[in-house]
Amino acid sequence: NIYPLALLNEIEKLLLEYKKENNILHISEFNRIISGIVLSQPVPFIYERIGEKYNHYLLDEFQDTSVMQWHNLLPLIENSLAGNHFNMIVGDGKQAIYRWRGGEVEQFARLPELIAKDDNPILHEREQALRNHFIGRTLSGNFRSKAEIVYFNNRFFRFVASTFREETGHVYGSPEQEFDPKNTGGLVTLEFLEKEEEKALSRTLSLIHELLEDGFEPGDIALLVRSNKEGALLAGFLSANHVPVVSSESLLLKYSPEINFVLAFLQFVNDPADSIAKASMLNYLAACGKVKGPGRNTLLQLAGKDTAAFREYLEREGYRVNTYYLAKMPLYELCEEAIRLFGLKNGVYLRFFLEEVLAYTTRFSNNLGEFLDWWSERQEQASVIVSESMNAVNILTIHKSKGLEFPAVIMPFANWKMSKGKRDIWIHPADEKIQNLGTALVPLSPQLERTAFGQAYREEKSKAFLDNINVVYVAMTRAAERLYILTSPPQPLKDLSRLFISYLEHEGSWDSARTVYNFGEKSPRVKKPRAGTRHFAPAELVAAGWREKLKIRTSSADVWESEGEEKKTRGLLLHYALSKIKTREDIPQAVHAMLTEGMIGREEAEALIQRITSLLDHEEIGLFFDGESDMRSESDIILPGGEVLRPDRVIIRSDKVIVLDYKTGKADEKYKTQLGRYVALLGQMGFGKVEGYLVYTAEGRLERAV
Missing domain, CATH: 3.40.50.300 (P-loop containing nucleotide triphosphate hydrolases)
Incomplete structure (x- = not known):
């Protein structure tokens, strides 16, 4: 065993260096450190506060207490006994089953004698204190069993x-x-x-x-x-x-074949050349009857072949696996995709596994390789959690x-x-x-x-x-x-x-x-009523792809047409840019913001600056962007019934109020009706003289409508 000892010695050196660098101690070291203090001091200073606060001590499961733990507790017991306080030690030597963790049943069997006291005078004094106050009692009645x-x-x-x-x-x-x-x-x-x-x-x-x-x-x-x-x-x-x-213990997620399959699938996506992952996948699919054709040995040979052959086989069996596409998916979606793609059914285990994945992605990252490394340690604790009141x-x-x-x-x-x-x-x-x-x-x-x-x-x-x-x-x-x-x-x-x-x-x-x-002999048993707790779980795990059910618009409806990004028009972009501009000097900043937000490309940005500049070069239109008046852009007017109207631009001058409404299409009477409503409402709000103008951006034309 000289080689393992040498290895342990090197590991200990690295551990000591790590603890020193990080200024930490392992919790298992505290007993040894405390022992070094209490065995050398009649009144250990580290217990002064505890001894002042507590007068009575109960030590349960004493048969599983280690010698060092008992010696460390003795100063507190001795101090309590000196004050004539009651203490209790409870244990059953027949139930001493933790010797592998340091438990020593002999010290319980020989109480009040102390074992392993050697020639330490302090321990001899504490033993004498125990003898002076010791009363042994045996609780022999069994009230549990027939x-x-x-x-x-x-x-x-x-x-x-x-x-x-x-x-x-x-x-x-x-x-x-x-x-x-x-x-x-x-x-x-x-x-x-x-x-x-x-x-x-x-x-x-x-x-x-x-x-x-x-x-x-x-x-x-x-x-x-x-x-x-x-x-x-x-x-x-x-x-x-x-x-x-x-x-x-037995409900650990790692014992579920479905979870192991999902993990093998993730390993394959992370490294398509991983033969072990491919073999695990095929082994599960064959055992569940999800693939047909050659025997298991042939399938395992297939796992050792190149990725293209493996993917072709899965595709022939009805499972289309595009590792390039899958590798770009968020981790949680990737797991759902595996469940959906292969029709996995063990819903309880899969639900708890997905919760573990969600917790990881929320706390750490979406990196697949890092998750697999994390899971190699986490799998020893992750389990299906069930209610203790469940009748099982x-x-x-x-x-x-x-x-x-x-x-x-x-x-x-x-x-x-x-x-x-x-x-x-x-x-x-x-x-x-x-x-x-x-x-x-x-x-x-x-x-x-x-x-x-x-x-x-x-x-x-x-x-x-x-x-x-x-x-x-x-x-x-x-x-x-x-x-x-x-x-x-x-x-x-x-x-x-x-x-x-x-x-x-x-x-x-x-x-x-x-x-x-x-x-x-068997005797008739009267059923005892149980608490009326009901337990239920979904019959199956729903892992439907949300991408087929939801369409996400990448910007507001004020910018994009309702059909989507691909049909956006230059007029709508111009309309949006004008809402962000107060004066001519604001044009570059407003367009740059649109470029930064990804609404337009660099070429579109240059063209948009030219269009806005050309529009404001119009003698009358340019006057509305002089910056000398109070201006409100896209401000809401809330009507008594809750309806909301939003004029494009309202300019408040000392002598009058001007309402502008931008239009990207051709002239229409309904535009005038809408503008007239804005003007009437502003009049009702107390503004004296109100004028309304339509700006046709495509034609660069201004029309007074009200």
């Missing part, structure tokens, strides 16, 4: 404790759980299946149907597994068989189930190895032949037992066995009414199934020809 379940668990774990006394004695030597003998009606079923996933899945499905027929709701049932992989397997199988499931079968790991209870529990894969634990352990060689090697990481193999580190090997194997027994204990104590344990024929290495068989042999019940053992 009598039959508690009785079975008591006898099973009593057998385990007596058989493996060295490994479990300090934890399982405590009194057994007490139960109400009147609280009967529970059932424990221990069933041996062939060690095949398909049989365990099928049997789990049939048990769920049995429970539903017996009056249980889907939300009353929990499936407990050791790993997320097992949870995902169960969730996929049950969902395919129309059983509603809830699982934070619960799938969760045993570690997540700790502290919970369910009316019915099924353990579909209760066949793990009891020797499962660490693969490697740290040792301290202290060998004169190996200089400067204070610590080494070595494989946990049987050969280690025959070395000077045999004691370390045996201790680790013993702790690993206890860890696994505790996991079994947590799983088997979650059930209130029914517990179903599906295991397999025994294998070597102390399988859990071997342990069950040993227990049955001890009880005199084992029969090699028998596969099902029942303890207790």
Whole structure:
């Protein structure tokens, strides 16, 4: 292991440099830093404020607390006890399942003694303070489970404790759980299946149907597994068989075939030469029957060919994929296009994936390559979010189930190895032949037992066995009414199934020809009314292309004709430019603004300046752009009924008011009528003398109409 150690050393150097440059600390370092302070100071200054504010402390789940964490908390406990205040430590050594995270059950079992105190006088003083105030109480009553379940668990774990006394004695030597003998009606079923996933899945499905027929709701049932992989397997199988499931782990988006297809499609668009992405796409399409023709091997060979051949094949199958066009689409639209193009149906997963895409584009960017890099990390957390009140079968790991209870529990894969634990352990060689090697990481193999580190090997194997027994204990104590344990024929290495068989042999019940053992009997179940929460989801994901439904006008209707940009006229542009001009000097600035906004091109801008200049060269028209009078351009006149009129230009002089209306077409009587209405309204508004003129821009002609 010298090479991994060297690599770890280099990584640590880079990490230290990064933390120094950014002035940061990893949160896991705080316990170690605090430990260095509290173990050297009788009254650590860092706790002064906390000790003043709080008098009582409750430490829950103490069996999973690390030695360092406990030592760090001791000054607060000691200070509280010195003030004669009440403190409480709560835990259950049989539920210590977080040793891999530093939890040390031994320090709970040996309270009030402190472990790993060495010769530290401060720790010895704190231990004495604990001894002086310590009162141990055992809460042995079980108010959760039926009598039959508690009785079975008591006898099973009593057998385990007596058989493996060295490994479990300090934890399982405590009194057994007490139960109400009147609280009967529970059932424990221990069933041996062939060690095949398909049989365990099928049997789990049939048990769920049995429970539903017996009056249980889907939300009353929990499936407990050791790993997320097992949870995902169960969730996929049950969902395919129309059983509603809830699982934070197994509903991860990355487990959806449709999501993986969309990601492969995005990889292909990002890099059309990516053979793995093309193979993933074809594999999904073939599995779903969306493509016909050659077998899967031929399709995978096709993925290795050039992009043109791949696109031609998809086009023959009815999927037109233009990577050049797709690469220019916004990221969210691109995902919708993939869903629409290939007719993807898993709406729930796709909806949550699109929400992830939208959140990314809102917060970061629309860059496809960057999104794919981001998703490679995000996929471990992104999942379908469902309401906890949803009436569905619960799938969760045993570690997540700790502290919970369910009316019915099924353990579909209760066949793990009891020797499962660490693969490697740290040792301290202290060998004169190996200089400067204070610590080494070595494989946990049987050969280690025959070395000077045999004691370390045996201790680790013993702790690993206890860890696994505790996991079994947590799983088997979650059930209130029914517990179903599906295991397999025994294998070597102390399988859990071997342990069950040993227990049955001890009880005199084992029969090699028998596969099902029942303890207790089914009892009628009265359905409890559930809260009236209703859950619904759209039947399918709607991903229709908005471009076919919406037409976006690139500027206002005052500039473009209603038919669109392609039919804009020079007269409309001239009309718009005149609305932005107060005097002749404003012409270049107004036209440049139109050019900047993309309304006209450079050649059109030059022509427009010439047209406006020519129009204002008209002797009478030019007088209306002298800038000496108060001018209002395109100002609204709101009538009492809410109608809005908008004269093109109103010039307010000391002796009169002049109204101009620009017209790009030929003369028409309706123009005069409209202008007359403007003049009349201004008169009603209190302006004395009002004149009205029509400016025909195409002809460069001025006509007084009112």
